[in-house]
Amino acid sequence: MLRTRFPTAHHFTVSLFGCQYHAPSPDVSKRALIQKFDKLVKDGALHVEKLEQNDLPSKVWTSHWKSPQHFKAWWERPEVAEFWAALPDDAGFWRETVSLPATRAMYESNGRDPHGSAHCGELIPLTEKMGCWGAYRSCMTQDTPDDKFSSPLPDLPEPKPLSDKIRPGRTRITNFPDNICFMVEGRDESAMPPRERAYWDDEFDDLAKQWITNVMTAGAAKGLVSGRACHAFADGKHLGASPFSDGKGVIECATATSTIPETASNGGILVDRIGPTIVPFLYVDSVGLLLALSVTSLRMKYWQPILIAQALLIVICVSLAFYSRMPRWWGKGTPVITNCQGKGASDDSGFTTTASSFASRSSSSSALFPGLDYPQQNLLLFWLDLSHIEHLARYDKVHVKLRHNFLAAYGPGGVMAGGDILLWVDMGILKGDEMDAEYVGCYEGSGFMAYDHDAAFESRRDTKSAGLPVFFDEPRESKPME
Numbered sequence: 209m210l211r212t213r214f215p216t217a218h219h220f221t222v223s224l225f226g227c228q229y230h231a232p233s234p235d236v237s238k239r240a241l242i243q244k245f246d247k248l249v250k251d252g253a254l255h256v257e258k259l260e261q262n263d264l265p266s267k268v269w270t271s272h273w274k275s276p277q278h279f280k281a282w283w284e285r286p287e288v289a290e291f292w293a294a295l296p297d298d299a300g301f302w303r304e305t306v307s308l309p310a311t312r313a314m315y316e317s318n319g320r321d322p323h324g325s326a327h328c329g330e331l332i333p334l335t336e337k338m339g340c341w342g343a344y345r346s347c348m349t350q351d352t353p354d355d356k357f358s359s360p361l362p363d364l365p366e367p368k369p370l371s372d373k374i375r376p377g378r379t380r381i382t383n384f385p386d387n388i389c390f391m392v393e394g395r396d397e398s399a400m401p402p403r404e405r406a407y408w409d410d411e412f413d414d415l416a417k418q419w420i421t422n423v424m425t426a427g428a429a430k431g432l433v434s435g436r437a438c439h440a441f442a443d444g445k446h447l448g449a450s451p452f453s454d455g456k457g458v459i460e461c462a463t464a465t466s467t468i469p470e471t472a473s474n475g476g477i478l479v480d481r482i483g484p485t486i487v488p489f490l491y492v493d494s495v496g497l498l499l500a501l502s503v504t505s506l507r508m509k510y511w512q513p514i515l516i517a518q519a520l521l522i523v524i525c526v527s528l529a530f531y532s533r534m535p536r537w538w539g540k541g542t543p544v545i546t547n548c549q550g551k552g553a554s555d556d557s558g559f560t561t562t563a564s565s566f567a568s569r570s571s572s573s574s575a576l577f578p579g580l581d582y583p584q585q586n587l588l589l590f591w592l593d594l595s596h597i598e599h600l601a602r603y604d605k606v607h608v609k610l611r612h613n614f615l616a617a618y619g620p621g622g623v624m625a626g627g628d629i630l631l632w633v634d635m636g637i638l639k640g641d642e643m644d645a646e647y648v649g650c651y652e653g654s655g656f657m658a659y660d661h662d663a664a665f666e667s668r669r670d671t672k673s674a675g676l677p678v679f680f681d682e683p684r685e686s687k688p689m690e
């Protein structure tokens with residue numbers, strides 16, 4: 209396991225950027241804006257990950273910067289300032305920019321290469337403070353001895369629901385409560401060899417998906433301020449946990465895997481592992497059955513061949529069901545995603561509509577959050593404070609089991625010790641002045657705008673692009689305990 213040693217002479221900055229398509233996929237002008245922005249941000253940041261949100265048609269960039277001052281220098285470059293200033297009132301662009309000191313940030317990973325905020329520091333071995341509850345908290349240094357990293361708010365205000373109404377123009381959040389906890393959980397399953405893939409699918413896949421669903425649907429009552437489940441596109445966009453085990457060996461799950469052009473919209477799987485191939489057959493079959501029954505009862509011409517053809521169709525359908533993945537379906541609960549529309553994989557022409565995407569916000573406990581089959585996943589989360597996510601992680605039975613089984617299988621001496629699944633976590637505790645967010649023509653209820661009816665998350669409407677707050681002007685030192 210590795211962790212990051214962050215610089216102490218200044219904060220480091222993480223800026224999430226996004227562009228909502230306001231349609232199933234970006235139109236020509238939005239696509240041009242996305243491409244232009246992509247180049248601008250890659251030219252300036254230490255590291256950028258380009259993602260797409262699982263449940264809302266939008267692009268998301270996570271960008272990492274050496275310091276707030278480096279971010280400011282880039283933000284004020286003429287080409288960047290002009291780009292942002294020229295965004296139209298319904299642009300759908302937003303940014304949430306946070307800056308963390310070495311005292312209130314941690315990164316942990318089982319991988320050797322840097323991910324997330326590891327780009328802002330130096331990777332070193334993690335030799336202690338792990339494997340026990342409170343491990344993440346123990347990496348943080350308080351600003352004052354009685355600092356418990358607690359929110360000044362007793363509860364999170366009730367958020368406005370995300371709606372399909374766009375708030376025109378520029379909204380700047382001017383106030384944030386102290387101690388909001390920023391967390392990124394990254395997972396990459398693409399390097400796992402077949403044996404590990406099979407093991408992961410049998411032992412961890414359902415648990416991980418259920419836990420992420422529990423996190424994403426935790427809501428304001430459990431302290432989730434904002435959550436975005438996203439997926440990445442390292443070498444093309446692949447939907448589906450590619451091979452999976454049927455208990456006897458590894459089978460390529462062809463129907464659930466497809467490569468989608470990078471410009472495509474995000475997708476989901478109608479019925480996770482049942483095998484989307486079977487669904488059309490079932491439709492054809494039921495229509496055919498009705499037809500056969502009616503001609504049989506009327507004893508119309510050719511009723512015998514129609515009945516035989518129908519019987520054959522039923523045999524084919526049942527065989528297909530058996531030879532694809534029915535055994536796993538029967539054996540493993542009901543991994544059904546409710547808010548995706550009828551395609552094994554989506555492309556520009558077939559896509560979960562905005563309205564159905566919003567439905568996922570209230571998904572029931574039996575439904576999984578969409579898009580969890582992409583092999584590279586990033587969860588971008590803001591919590592009211594650290595205690596809220598600690599509480600959820602310690603008392604949610606699914607995470608407790610996932611954590612316990614993971615430590616046993618991947619820890620020293622475990623059957624998968626040294627395995628190739630990549631997990632990394634970034635966590636930071638933010639003071640109010642270390643946060644900055646603005647939204648240009650985004651859906652009502654997006655990000656922190658969901659709370660701007662409350663004084664704790666006050667906002668203002670800007671008529672033109674405003675500069676960064678004073679926080680970005682001068683470096684501030686921090687002294688972490690080592």
Ligand code: HEM
Nearest residue numbers: 338339340341342343344393416423597598601611614615
């Ligand atoms: C495949 C997914 C996951 C696995 C296998 C997993 C496993 C683990 C393990 C092994 C630990 C102990 C780490 C240590 O002591 O250093 C841990 C802690 C923790 N995990 Fe997860 N986790 C997963 C996903 C998540 C996600 C998505 C979240 C959050 C939203 C989360 C929240 C936490 C928290 C807050 C702790 C620390 C609790 C404490 O210190 O008291 N985990 N997890």
